[in-house]
Amino acid sequence: MEFLEISQEQFTAFAAEETTSFLQTPQMADMLAKRGYKLNFLAVTINDKIKMAALITSISVSGGAKLEINFGPIGNFDQVIFNYFIQELKKYAKNHQALEVKVRPDINYMVFDSKGQALEEANESFISEMKKLGLTYNGRHVGYEEQDAVAEWQYIKDLSEITDEASLLKSYNSNAKRNVKKAIKNEVIVRAATYDELAEVERLIGNTGEKRHFATKDLDYYQELYTAFGDNIEFLLTFQGETAIAAGVFIEVNREFLYLYGGSDGAYGKLGGPFLMQHTAMLHALERQLVTYNFYGISGKFDGSDGVLKFKQNFGGYITQKVGEFSYYPQPIKYKIIQGIKKLLGRV
Structure with missing residues (x-):
């Protein structure tokens, strides 16, 4: 070596x-x-x-x-x-x-089901190996404020057995199905944002970040992402008429579609826009022949306080905690x- x-x-x-x-x-x-x-x-x-x-x-x-x-x-x-x-x-x-x-x-410490019940034993052996090598272990982190550099807790959906829109919808819970149908009935539209519309993306994600207490990025960052990742990135905007009501950033990494950032205007929450945006992104993942949809960050708290987790649970998946x-x-x-x-x- x-x-x-x-x-x-x-x-x-x-x-x-x-x-x-x-x-x-x-x-x-x-x-x-x-x-x-x-x-x-x-x-x-x-x-x-x-x-x-x-x-x-x-x-x-x-x-x-x-x-x-x-x-x-x-x-x-x-x-x-x-x-x-x-x-x-x-x-x-x-x-x-x-x-x-x-x-x-990027090593799992534990894997959990959608509700936070452990599916396997903790990966203590990896941590022991790192300590033997002379590294200081700073531990695992819970809460959005503590996960400043990477998302240690991730919510993931397996798409490998899903082949079309019907089977995708079938994999959601009743609340997600209802909200996707509601958004379509309300004539909510989801489309790709242009470079000039990234300020709307930044606004919507920034507003949600302040409410949920997780770190957000500035407009320059989104513009750099847009340019750097090219065809491997999608910025989706969700509209009710002419009004942008939700936004999301999605990146293709090998066989995974990653939901990196997202946000919405709470005043339009009853229209189901965020649900339709996620549904659209997963359809795009299927079109790209990807096998995993990564909803990415959650807080790691399973006491009912994490609204982001509650939203993601609607679509079905499992949870990983990194070491x-x-x-x-x-x-x-x-x-x-x-x-x-x-x-x-x-x-x-």
Whole structure:
């Protein structure tokens, strides 16, 4: 095995087959570069063939650099190769004078049914392996405010056995079926947004984000997404007459359609617009011959307080919880000193 930096072209070719997250795509790399991040592409090869790879970001912080890998490394999971990647990543971080490294793997900790009942045992062995490798475990997070970098909790619908609109509708609960029919009866229209309409997308998603307490993006971000992902992204707007009442952002990543962001105007909630938008997006996923529809983020709370989860449950699916966040400090004494100074200065 060999650990090395690879070109973006090599990463692009590998990610085309292996990535499971939009965060580990060349399109996201281009966006991050525009936003001031330094990027590198790391890989483990065996006999010159890439087996595992990752897009790693670097940003300057007081005293050094902060490195991050979000939902990577990618590749067919093999614990031996993964462990080797982490061991070499630690050396890489030291050589590049990094102050902190954060890794958020795209590895499941647990899988639950739609109501939050566990379907399998917790993946404690992976966490133990990471600790043995010298990484600090920052734990798993619950709540939208705590999931700032990646969605650790995801709601997913399997489309592999669904072949047409009739079987798709049949997979919903009665509330979703009723609201889809209501929206159609109310002459609600769902269509792709143009580049010039992205301000409406930003407005609708931003309003919902404030109410639900989850992070949203600015207009520039949506414009960059639109340009970067091309045919692999859809911005859908839902209209009642001339009024935009709901919006969503959907990205194709390999065989999955990801519902990245969404929002709606609550004043028009009784028209069923958000239900028809989701139904339309899933029809588009079927047209693209995708086998998974990922509703993406939920809070991880199953006490009835998560309205976003309640909405997504209408369509049927299951829940995954990722293993969470790990850190490594190549210069631990320096890191502690800098953190102490920041605390004294009131910056933490």
